[in-house]
Amino acid sequence: MKFTAALAAAVLAGVATAAPERGLEARLKARASTKSSRPLQSVDRPSTVKNQTNVEYSSNWSGAVLVEPPSAAATYTAVTGTFTVPEPTGSGSGSQAASAWVGIDGDTYGNAILQTGVDFTIEDGEVSFDAWYEWYPDYAYDFSGIDISAGDEIVAIVESYSSTSGIAIIENKSTGQKVSKTLSSSSNLGGQNAEWIVEDFEEGGSLVNLVDFGTVTFTGAVAAVAGGSTVGLEDATIIEIEDESGQVVTDVTIDSDSSVTITYV
Template identity: 35%
Template sequence: MRWQTLLPLFSFPGPSFSELTFTTVHTTGGKLVSASGLPTLKNLRANNPTVNSNNWCGSVNYAPIGRQIRLVHGYFQHPVCEIRNGMKTFPQAVAAWVGIDGDTWTDSLLQAGTVCKIDNSSGVVTNEAWWQWVPSGAYTISTLPVAEDDWFEVTINTTSPSSGEITITNLSQRYTYSVTLSGGPTLARVDADWVVERPYFGKTLSGFATFTDVWFEDTYAELLPGTGTIGVLGANQYQIPGMCTSMEWDDRHLVSWSLQN
């Protein structure tokens, strides 16, 4: 996740972004998928290989050779964020998201999720939903409310390497947002991501707030051609040393948690 600036989040500088077009649909009171039906997990299974990162904490799995990822899905709970003591970089922020590419394929990344941002002067926490097609900047979804502990469902469905649809539902508040995209930067569609991130603002890495545990649930990616899915078993398990650790539970569940000062 990379915000171009702190305030004007709706501009795409540079000619490489001019072809991206999209339409949005926003509904309220739609069909509710009850978060109470999500499983409660009590144990961890830690067999995935671990990889250190300066800003990703979560699972990234990969399409088998000769296959591509058509769709990626996951539920997660937006965390409660607090200032990390001893860290002088502000704003402090935590983003949780689901995405396609950005790991082995670094030219582009299609992602959507939530972010908490803590103001350095007032300590006020801002919670927002967003989406991004890297290398362009992130779009804040002002019509989708976000509160601490809200459950979200994110589905990213690609119809080609440069087009697709993002659907984000706040299950706790019964709001759904969808955006249809075309003309985006070309995806390889080889990486499936479920990540808690220390985001960038412009070219500067934000401070990393502390946060309550983020469980990703019903994590899967659908493959092309034909049928088949992958989950998080066998994925690379990204960690931010000294700040965030992640582990898989099984093929459909993982958790990322904050390491305190």
């Protein structure tokens, strides 16, 4: 599968260009006007975990990452993944949340991240979902014009046109709704990393309480590289979330060259 201008045009046929929505609704959201993803925040391997090849630990990311491009001339230019929106569970008052997304950069290259995905939040017992896009270090912005529910099949795509411009696309295949946003930034992408992630994201300068998201499986996980070829997950590094108490709270399995499963444990 090639990620080119032709692909973007095909995906965007009939797509509404969504206006950004940032903290406009009265209802409480885990992601308010200061919602933001962060680059990978590495932590030491827990002492209770045996050494494993291609497994790293983080306070905020869990999933699969291609940590370097195939060659200096073949940097990552696009990432796609399909997942089913989970039904998060939790109890008590307050907010718990997580986000599933695909992106370019943010692991070994932290200057910028082009990413898009879906938040799943429980706020005082009420579940909500939001589709969003972000060019870090700017904040994340919610898409409007798309509805998300548990069980929906979501296709997420990011593609860079250059180091400072690109596009984020979310398609809800269960409803037929599609939205996109063309982006530009003064923070250059490096094209060094490609990711399929569930994140404990940041709001107001600190990580949100990670919700029990059950299981998120990315299928059709493909990264495009400059020159037109594509790569899968064969050489991906697994990232697990380790919480402040030193407990590993996710379990990641690369099921195939195009599928990775992230489970809350």
